[in-house]
Amino acid sequence: MLQKGTTSAGPGSASLILDAIRVAGTISRVGISQVTGLTGATVSNVVRRLLEQDLILEIGRAESTGGKPRVLLELNPTARYAIGVHLDHSALTFVVVNLAGAPVFQETQSGIAQASPDEVVERMAHEVDAMILRSGIERERVLGVGLVSPGPLTSQSGIHLAPPFMKHWEEYPLDVRLSEATGLPVLLENDATASAVGEYWSGGTDREANFATLFMGTGLGAGLFMQGSQYSGASGNAGEVGHTCVDINGPQCWCGMRGCVEFMAGPHAVVAKAHSDSVLAHELGLTALPPDSEITSQFAVIATASAAGNTRARALLEESARYIAVAAHSVANILDLQMIVLTGQGFAAASDIYLPRLQETLSNSFFARSSHSVDVRLSRAAETAAAIGGAAIVLQSEFVPQRSASLVANVRKAGAVSELSTLSK
Ligand SMILES: [Zn+2]
Incomplete structure (x- = not known):
């Protein structure tokens, strides 16, 4: 793991400076001093040490504005993974990302279906080892593993998954077991939150300070990024938008509430409705209702049929999109969001339906629209965002233990990013 807080300049200043460099992209020592509030001497000391550790690079000089040209610094993306x-x-889904949050290797395999937790851990550990070997990365440069699963999770170590299709995983200490099997630190996060962190680290959000990712995989959730920081709530379960009620007289959901949007309009519901429509089921070749492991693939079949002109398939997705747009609208209003990023396999498969519906709903009825609009967009890596986010959470835990919104705001205010435009090659 990286050394942290070992400088005489005070605990955490190395992390603070690394994060300032990451947020800015390219920045000078003077710029770092401005945005962090650290003294010039402290910044010089820490930067020298980070250069020695190969974590950052000097990449050239900014054009002089009178005085001595400033040396510009960047993260060294290959320093850690x-x-x-x-x-x-x-x-x-497995990914390796570099220090800048960019994927350098990725692989998707068949899902876990009904495999036992021990079997799954063995399989994951084997793949992690193989991936490190194949990508040619030195193992000591790997900081750890971010393991992402559907929620809800509890704050104690271990995975506590309540969805009915993962009952046999309850109380299984997945993160501990995977750490033992790989010899690497393992952090656990839910899929929606991870995808929000992934969007942020990989630059998919234009560094917007207040945004949510809506994640549609087998279920539906939201990851929240508030004022430049991940928002997790009291137990790490913030953003359970799937269990927002959209019909108080609706069917009983497994969570205890009635009329939850995931239960009424998530991929499960769409697939079940396709099966109950005998004409559509016949057209799509759907026979028996599939196991949970095949919900996303059957959802994709429906999306493909819709895109090819099947009006019954399209009507099902349109109905689902109307419900999900209502839930997204509530989240945007409550949190005064600037952006919503759609991600996960479900939105990747049917973005042609969901994206315009959400855009329309938000542009017509977002409460604060006279002040600002809500940008609704599809993730650039909708199918792998959660895995990338898992890796990003590992980076984040190393580099930004004390990240605050004020740092992001200061970087913007100081125009640190604009130093890039004056970079003289
Ligand atoms: Zn529910």
Whole structure:
């Protein structure tokens, strides 16, 4: 793991400076001093040490504005790596990302279906080892593994998954077991939150300070990024938008509430409705209702049919999109969001339906629209966002233990990013 807080300049200043460089992209020592409030001497000392550790690079000089030209600094993307693993019924996705949050290797395998937790841990550990070997990365440069699963999770170590299709995983200490099997630190996060962190780290959000990712895989959730920081809530379960009520007289959901949007309009519901429509089921070749491990693939079949002109398939997705737009609208109003990023396999498969519906709903009825609009967009990596986010959470835990919104705001205010435009090659 990286050294942290070992400088005489005070605990955490190395992390603070690394984060300032990451947020800015390219920045000078003077710029760092401005945005962090650290003295010039402290910044010089810490930067020298980070250069020695190969964590950052000097990449040239800014054009002089009179005085001595400033040397510009950037993260060294190949200095460290993190691994993300997204555990889902329908797929197991692995990624390796570099220090800048960019994927350098990725692989998707068949999902875990009904395999036992021990079998799944063995499989994941084997793949993590193989991936490190194949990507040619020195193992000591790997910081750890971010393991992403559907929620809800509890704050104690271990995975506590309540969805009915993962009952046999309850109380299984997945993060501990995977750490023992790989010899690497393992952090656990839910899929929606991880995808929000992934969007942020990989630059998919234009560094917007207040945004949510809506994640549709087998279920539906939201990851929240408030004022430049991930928002997790009291137990790490913030953003359970799937269990927002959209019909108080609706069917009983497994969570205890009635009329939850996931239960009424998530991929499960769409697939079940397709099966109950005998004409559509016949057209799509759907026979028996599939196991949970095949919900996302059957949802994709419906989306493909819709895109090819099947009006019954399209009507099902349109109905689902209307419900999900209502839930998204509530989240945007409550949190005064600037952006919503759609991600996960479900939105990747049917973005042609969901994206315009959400855009329309938000542009017509977002409460604060006279002040600002809500930008609704599809993730640039909708199918792998959660796994990338898992890896990003590892990077984040190393580099931004004390990240605050004020740092992001200061970087913007100081125009640190604009130093890039004056970079003289
Ligand atoms: Zn519910």
